Amino acid sequence: MRVGVDATSWLNRRGFGRFARNAVGRLVESDGETDWVFYIDGQSAEGAALPAGVDERRVTLSAAPSEAAAAGSSRPLRDLLRLTRAVRSDRLDAFLFPSVYTYFPVVGTPTVVGLHDAIVEQLPELTVPSRRERVAATLKHRVAVRRASRLFTVSEASRRSIASHFRIAPERLRIVPEAPDPVFSPREGERLTAGLAEIGLAPGDPFFLFAGGISPHKNVETLIEAYALLRSRLGEAAPLLVLAGDLEGEAYLSSAASVRERVERHGLGAAVRLPGFVSDEALACLYSGARAVVIPSLAEGFGLPAVEAAACGAPVALSDLPPHRETLGEAALFFPPTDVSALAVILERLSGDEELRREVGSRGRRAVSGLTWDAAAAELGMLLREAARLA
Known part of the structure; x- marks a missing residue:
């Protein structure tokens, strides 16, 4: 079997980039009988x-x-045609798009397309900058869904949401589960010290952590408001707050300006750290050293940061969303996504209760221990073989 793969999202820092590197990487490693052809732009190929x-x-x-695709699908038509022609010139049995975000038309070859979530459809104003780009993104998604031989998503919650928004049978969407990247495991000793030092922290410094995209739908402002309320109660005894994520040059709709404004408005400059994008090693150390990891998203497809944090043994506090419930179950503390007071109460509990932190962290690590990229690779391989039989 000869399979083409859209590798143009390989370097992407978001969850679907991590999915491509882990799920597709593991699939190639485990399937030595298939001939793999990776299509990638010259800029991305260098790194x-x-x-x-x-x-x-x-x-x-x-x-x-x-x-280009991340900002709202505003890619030049000539670029799409170049990709389409490159694929058409090869004789392939199937073609895989790890994510719909970098989709382009493929002619004459069955396609397997991943839709990780329906966030653009659910929260368009918070994810895509302009009306024109929202129309382009919606059109791209609908074309991809209509033309795909096989579709997949990453959670049962996403399957329900996508099926509803695109008016397709849920059975058309297979679940290819995500997992923590192997880099995420507990850090301690000198390794922990070195990783925290990159952010200007010492192993004994208490801090809460948010990690992820600094985008409007990630709802970081609610966390800042809750943290300000905690500081008004505990004063200097409150842990620091670290917000790890891209602040400059973000290809996605960014809320960096809003986040900075909230921090300044509440006079939290000395208590809130904004390191920007951090390496995976530094992130694993942050997860390992945090009093708790807090993810206040308004919507998620799977919720990789929560799973990665749990794999490092961190207690997690999550917005009460179906994907978060699906991955962590009772192994996390949950709050309504926009309820500042409820989140502040959870922060206060986690700040002062070491036994609670230990218990929640232990439950979370057990909950995600069975998630593997081998399972994702196996399901992707099955989908590609099914698609190839349609050629």
Whole structure:
């Protein structure tokens, strides 16, 4: 079998980039009988460590799709045509899009397309900058869904949401589960000290952590408001707050200005750290050293940061969303996404109760211990074989 893969999102820092690197990487590693052809733009190819043994096709584009597609699908038509022609020139049995975000038309080959969530459809104003770009994103998604031979998503909650928004039978969407990247495991000793030092922290410094995209639908402002309320109660005894995520040059709709404004409005400059994007090693150390990891998102497809944090043994406090309930169950503390007072109460509990932190952290680590990228790779392989039989 000869399979093409859209690798233009390989370097993406968001969850679907991590999905591509882990799920597709593991699939290639485990399936030595398939011939793999990876299609990637020249800009991304320079920094992408693609799996060994794949046939790399570099396509010259005017902009890296991982950036152009993220901002609202405003990619030049000539770039889409170049990708389409590059694929058409090869004789493939199936073609895989790990994510719909970098989708382009494929002619004459069955496609397997991943839809990780329906957040653009649920919260368009919070995810895509303009009406024109929202229309383009919606059109791209609908074309991809209509033309795909097989579709998949990453959670049961996403399957329900996507099926509802696109008016398709839930059975059309197979679940390819995500998992923590292998880099995420508890850190301690000198390794922990070195990782925290990158952020200007010492192992004994108490802090709460948010990690993820600094985007409107991530709802970081609610966390800042809750933290300000906690500081009004505890004063200097309150842990610090670390907000780890891209603040500059973000290809997605950003809430960095709003976040900074909230911090300044509440006079929290000395208590809130904004390190920007951090390496995976530094992030694992932050997860390992945090009093708790707080994810206040308004919507998620799977919720990888929560799972990664739990894999490092961190207690997690999560917005009460179906995907968060699905992955962590009773192994986390939950709050209504926009309820500042409820979140402040949870922060206060976690700040002062070491036994609670230990218990929640232990439950979370057990809850995610069975999640593996091997399972994702196996399901993707099955979908590709089914699609190839339709050729």
